[in-house]
Amino acid sequence: xxxxxxxxxxxxxxxxxxxxxxxxxxxxxxxxxxxxxxxxxxxxxxxxxxxxxxxxxxxxxxxxxxxxxxxxxxxxxxxxxxxxxxxxxxxxxxxxxxxxxxxxxxxxxxxxxxxxxxxxxxxxxxxxxxxxxxxxxxxxxxxxxxxxxxxxxxxxxxxxxxxxxxxxxxxxxxxxxxxxxxxxxxxxxxxxxxxxxxxxxxxxxxxxxxxxxxxxxxxxxxxxxxxxxxxxxxxxxxxxxxxxxxxxxxxxxx
Amino acid sequence: xxxxxxxxxxxxxxxxxxxxxxxxxxxxxxxxxxxxxxxxxxxxxxxxxxxxxxxxxxxxxxxxxxxxxxxxxxxxxxxxxxxxxxxxxxxxxxxxxxxxxxxxxxxxxxxxxxxxxxxxxxxxxxxxxxxxxxxxxxxxxxxxxxxxxxxxxxxxxxxxxxxxxxxxxxxxxxxxxxxxxxxxx
Amino acid sequence: xxxxxxxxxxxxxxxxxxxxxxxxxxxxxxxxxxxxxxxxxxxxxxxxxxxxxxxxxxxxxxxxxxxxxxxxxxxxxxxxxxxxxxxxxxxxxxxxxxxxxxxxxxxxxxxxxxxxxxxxxxxxxxxxxxxxxxxxxxxxxxxxxxxxxxxxxxxxxxxxxxxxxxxxxxxxxxxxxxxxxxxxxxxxxxxxxxxxxxxxxxxxxxxxxxxxxxxxxxxxxxxxxxxxxxxxxxxxxxxxxxxxxxxxxxxxxxxxxxxxxxxxxxxxxxxxxxxxxxxxxxxxxxxxxxxxxxxxxxxxxxxxxxxxxxxxxxxxxxxxxxxxxxxxxxxxxxxxxxxxxxxxxxxxxxxxxxxxxxxxxxxxxxxxxxxxxxxxxxxxxxxxxxxxxxxxxxxxxxxxxxxxxxxxxxxxxxxxxxxxxxxxxxxxxxxxxxxxxxxxxx
Numbered sequence: 001x002x003x004x005x006x007x008x009x010x011x012x013x014x015x016x017x018x019x020x021x022x023x024x025x026x027x028x029x030x031x032x033x034x035x036x037x038x039x040x041x042x043x044x045x046x047x048x049x050x051x052x053x054x055x056x057x058x059x060x061x062x063x064x065x066x067x068x069x070x071x072x073x074x075x076x077x078x079x080x081x082x083x084x085x086x087x088x089x090x091x092x093x094x095x096x097x098x099x100x101x102x103x104x105x106x107x108x109x110x111x112x113x114x115x116x117x118x119x120x121x122x123x124x125x126x127x128x129x130x131x132x133x134x135x136x137x138x139x140x141x142x143x144x145x146x147x148x149x150x151x152x153x154x155x156x157x158x159x160x161x162x163x164x165x166x167x168x169x170x171x172x173x174x175x176x177x178x179x180x181x182x183x184x185x186x187x188x189x190x191x192x193x194x195x196x197x198x199x200x201x202x203x204x205x206x207x208x209x210x211x212x213x214x215x216x217x218x219x220x221x222x223x224x225x226x227x228x229x230x231x232x233x234x235x236x237x238x239x240x241x242x243x244x245x246x247x248x249x250x251x252x253x254x
Numbered sequence: 255x256x257x258x259x260x261x262x263x264x265x266x267x268x269x270x271x272x273x274x275x276x277x278x279x280x281x282x283x284x285x286x287x288x289x290x291x292x293x294x295x296x297x298x299x300x301x302x303x304x305x306x307x308x309x310x311x312x313x314x315x316x317x318x319x320x321x322x323x324x325x326x327x328x329x330x331x332x333x334x335x336x337x338x339x340x341x342x343x344x345x346x347x348x349x350x351x352x353x354x355x356x357x358x359x360x361x362x363x364x365x366x367x368x369x370x371x372x373x374x375x376x377x378x379x380x381x382x383x384x385x386x387x388x389x390x391x392x393x394x395x396x397x398x399x400x401x402x403x404x405x406x407x408x409x410x411x412x413x414x415x416x417x418x419x420x421x422x423x424x425x426x427x428x429x430x431x432x433x434x435x436x437x438x439x
Numbered sequence: 440x441x442x443x444x445x446x447x448x449x450x451x452x453x454x455x456x457x458x459x460x461x462x463x464x465x466x467x468x469x470x471x472x473x474x475x476x477x478x479x480x481x482x483x484x485x486x487x488x489x490x491x492x493x494x495x496x497x498x499x500x501x502x503x504x505x506x507x508x509x510x511x512x513x514x515x516x517x518x519x520x521x522x523x524x525x526x527x528x529x530x531x532x533x534x535x536x537x538x539x540x541x542x543x544x545x546x547x548x549x550x551x552x553x554x555x556x557x558x559x560x561x562x563x564x565x566x567x568x569x570x571x572x573x574x575x576x577x578x579x580x581x582x583x584x585x586x587x588x589x590x591x592x593x594x595x596x597x598x599x600x601x602x603x604x605x606x607x608x609x610x611x612x613x614x615x616x617x618x619x620x621x622x623x624x625x626x627x628x629x630x631x632x633x634x635x636x637x638x639x640x641x642x643x644x645x646x647x648x649x650x651x652x653x654x655x656x657x658x659x660x661x662x663x664x665x666x667x668x669x670x671x672x673x674x675x676x677x678x679x680x681x682x683x684x685x686x687x688x689x690x691x692x693x694x695x696x697x698x699x700x701x702x703x704x705x706x707x708x709x710x711x712x713x714x715x716x717x718x719x720x721x722x723x724x725x726x727x728x729x730x731x732x733x734x735x736x737x738x739x740x741x742x743x744x745x746x747x748x749x750x751x752x753x754x755x756x757x758x759x760x761x762x763x764x765x766x767x768x769x770x771x772x773x774x775x776x777x778x779x780x781x782x783x784x785x786x787x788x789x790x791x792x793x794x795x796x797x798x799x800x801x802x803x804x805x806x807x808x809x810x811x812x813x814x815x816x817x818x819x820x821x822x823x824x825x826x827x828x829x830x831x832x833x834x835x836x837x838x839x840x841x842x843x844x845x846x847x848x849x850x851x852x853x854x855x856x857x858x859x860x861x862x863x864x865x866x867x868x869x870x871x872x873x874x875x876x877x878x879x880x881x
Contacts, residue, residue: 039703067517067520067524069305069308071308072524095328098388108313109308110305110308110309133715136520137520137714137715140706140711140714141711141712141714141715142711143711145711177724217714219524220523220524220530224530224531224534224702224705225702225703227531227702228698228699228701228702228703229702231698231702232695232698232699232702234284234288234291235288235691235694235695235698236695237284238281238284238285238288238691239688239691239692239694239695241277241280241281241284242281242684242687242688242691243688243691244277245277245278245281245684245688246684246685246687246688248277249680249681249684250681250684250685253478253676253681285687295527295528295531295532296499296503296528296532298527298528299503299506299507299526299527299528299529299532300503300506301527303507303521303525303526303527303529304524304525304526304527305521305525306525
């Protein structure tokens with residue numbers, strides 16, 4: 001009876017704790033296997049590099065990545081020289097000069113990614129009133145995470161389903177809440193020329209940029225899982241030892 | 255409370271006791287290691303963070319600094335003076351005799367390239383920022399820098415000559431990555 | 440016999456020198472080592488010490504986080520991301536603190552339910568129980584304010600909804616309180632700053648109340664699974680080494696669960712919307728508090744808007760209370776009812792082991808709490824409203840109707856004569872009529 005109670009209690013806890021999804025009109029994103037989702041997960045390094053290229057050449061026109069620093073790219077395989085070059089393409093405000101004027105200077109690796117728009121209002125004005133969100137945390141900020149982002153990018157339909165009218169300036173997307181998204185389909189076949197020769201299909205680019213964005217949101221993921229394995233193994237041994245010690249000490253009471 | 259006088263009730267044979275003690279010792283040791291491993295991140299988090307370390311070096315383009323001019327740049331939170339010395343200033347620095355110097359040091363030991371003098375601009379007395387870098391600032395009696403707080407005078411090599419400061423202006427670690435760019439730190 | 444064995448170090452010269460001047464060592468020895476504890480405690484009794492340890496974990500991680508966090512609306516969100524990305528092990532400390540809050544509530548809720556099941560709130564432990572409810576309230580206040588600090592969408596809107604509740608208090612007092620809480624005309628920077636100050640303070644108040652809680656506990660000692668008072672030496676064992684090692688083992692198991700969340704599912708119990716910076720001009724589709732507040736949130740929303748306003752208008756011709764006041768009263772009432780539980784439950788039998796009817800109602804109550812939690816997470820629409828209302832009414836019915844009635848009418852089972860009797864076989868069988876008195880009158 002007690003065992004049943006314990007299982008029930010555990011199950012009840014699990015139910016209570018799992019977040020209830022608020023559906024809002026978008027289809028549920030299909031599950032997609034990501035190499036970094038596994039217990040021993042690591043990021044697909046090649047995908048990260050290709051994804052960075054997709055971000056830079058496609059997404060960065062409208063979407064910022066302001067929480068990531070250029071130097072962070074060195075963690076995903078870019079060399080110092082490459083990072084300096086990527087940073088130097090953009091300009092940031094310098095310290096005020098002796099006249100008190102703020103001039104612009106090329107970005108250095110220590111700087112954060114420069115956003116395409118100076119503020120939200122400017123971003124909205126340039127995008128028909130819609131705000132292209134910063135992508136630094138987008139994978140953590142949406143229910144469904146990477147599955148959702150990937151589904152969204154590949155979820156545009158040429159024709160909306162029968163009976164659905166798409167308002168001017170909007171696009172039909174199967175997975176976006178409400179199905180009407182202001183962003184036009186951003187990915188086209190061969191839109192990017194990958195350096196490693198991989199064919200740039202929409203599916204491929206979407207996967208790669210999603211992995212890149214997953215890294216951008218959780219750069220600590222690999223270290224976290226590595227540490228987690230060590231901690232759990234350590235705790236299993238320690239708890240096992242403690243159990244044996246407990247039984248020995250309690251032997252004269254039972 | 256019942257005050258037992260420490261006598262152990264022999265529960266098991268001698269061998270059993272040793273085995274039990276060893277187990278407890280092993281468990282204790284394991285737990286101690288775990289404790290140390292847990293404590294480490296909490297100490298390490300106080301060490302400089304990645305963004306602070308990223309600014310540990312700074313690259314400065316010195317192509318715009320004319321001969322006789324000097325600039326100030328921020329490095330690790332403190333000012334660094336970069337002076338493009340004239341020949342007269344270099345000669346004056348070399349002419350000083352060890353006896354004249356409060357903190358004897360050769361000029362050649364303080365400047366990798368004689369025309370470029372790079373110093374940490376913090377007075378070695380109590381930490382004020384000496385004057386003499388910007389246009390119009392007084393350079394003190396030795397034509398280098400003058401600290402207005404307590405009157406320390408530094409020469410054209412940044413060495414202390416007169417006043418309460420005990421040491422020369424420090425020379426930071428630096429490298430010329432090209433003729434126009436110096437990396438400090 | 441499992442007698443207490445005085446450790447050798449207590450006879451140490453230095454220890455005795457200090458102890459003679461400030462008896463900290465004999466105090467610790469008395470309260471932690473010798474302290475007589477019922478021999479039959481089961482693992483449900485581990486959760487008190489677990490709660491204490493989680494409190495320490497929260498304080499240590501909180502203080503280290505405070506070294507890097509900036510409590511300003513323009514900087515808070517980014518300072519947390521800096522902790523996650525740039526501070527050495529910052530992500531680890533942040534995730535420990537974030538998941539630690541959830542673990543704290545899991546542990547405390549189990550601890551409370553243990554008390555409900557085994558009658559730990561009954562005489563002479565009423566004050567112990569009430570101190571516990573105070574700790575729960577302080578935890579809820581601390582957690583609420585802590586959640587605001589990252590300044591995400593849920594931080595901001597959760598703060599807005601909950602602070603707005605106070606405006607339900609009538610006669611202008613409510614509005615005055617809300618303005619005082621906000622420090623302005625809406626949740627904004629002054630609010631964030633003062634929540635930070637109070638969030639840093641309250642855990643230490645909790646520590647103080649925990650000291651009182653343990654003091655109250657040590658006066659009469661722990662309850663036990665059969666709910667019968669300890670009668671003598673044969674019923675107790677010294678806390679050390681028996682319960683120290685058992686608590687450590689329990690801690691090991693707990694840490695494994697904790698670590699699984701921290702390292703492999705750190706955001707499972709959170710809400711994705713809080714990774715969106717707060718925007719006062721954009722309300723999230725569904726404002727939801729953290730899971731541990733969901734049952735109370737459900738109770739808050741369960742009361743129909745004009746519940747009090749409606750019938751008092753008819754009756755008296757004018758509205759006494761603001762529409763939402765009833766929901767607020769119900770929510771706080773849900774905790775208030777815990778305070779008076781020792782006086783609602785007059786049954787002389789403590790443990791559910793000997794209260795078969797109460798046992799059923801206990802589990803139904805537990806399920807009711809889960810249902811309430813689920814309803815709190817769902818939008819207040821359609822069938823969910825109905826279920827939420829039934830569950831809320833049942834929650835109060837459990838305490839205010841069922842428990843008092845059970846005390847009167849329940850046929851309890853025969854109690855054993857003592858704790859050690861069923862275990863050691865001493866003291867004769869507990870057969871006809873020889874039921875021991877489970878507890879003495881205060």
